[in-house]
Amino acid sequence: TQLLEQSPQFLSIQEGENLTVYCNSSSVFSSLQWYRQEPGEGPVLLVTVVTGGEVKKLKRLTFQFGDARKDSSLHINAAQPGDTGLYLCAGELVNSGAGSYQLTFGKGTKLSVIP
């Protein structure tokens, strides 16, 4: 059972379109991060959200953390070919134990933006 479910798994859109990808769980997270990963490279941190209901904007990207801290979404406005990549959400479980900082990852959403 995947603790963090990401949807859709694959998304192919035209340049200029808007999109939203989702990260859902039945577990509560103390923090949640979004990463973007390109083939053969490590994940690059985009944003961290820690407060239920929090919304963060990073240029054309908008991140939201659910009120109950169980889910998150990433919205991209006017997607560009440079946005192509694997988008991973990862969270630190609330009940992961004192001193445990491991991240639990979803499988990711593979985004292709066609010029």
Place this chain on the structure above:
Amino acid sequence: DTGVSQNPRHKITKRGQNVTFRCDPISEHNRLYWYRQTLGQGPEFLTYFQNEAQLEKSRLLSDRFSAERPKGSFSTLEIQRTEQGDSAMYLCASSSGLAHSYEQYFGPGTRLTVT
């Protein structure tokens, strides 16, 4: 750029051989993590160090795997008697021990292929 570095970037080895990977974290980050990522999956936690102490190990870390961080700076991950199922991307990440300690910064990874 003083990001996380990993060496080698690629390693091809024959089944049964031992391999060792190195990770140099961001300077002054006292927390260091190892993850493994297989095709189509998100990274999975392997182990975590705070300074030189290995504080947590995943059940994924079999007896053939050993990690060290002898001086609290760089870390090594050794796999003994490699098996084909060990083929994966091995990722290292680091984080500070201060506020926002949940923000983990990843290196480029070491791609291991066991033939």
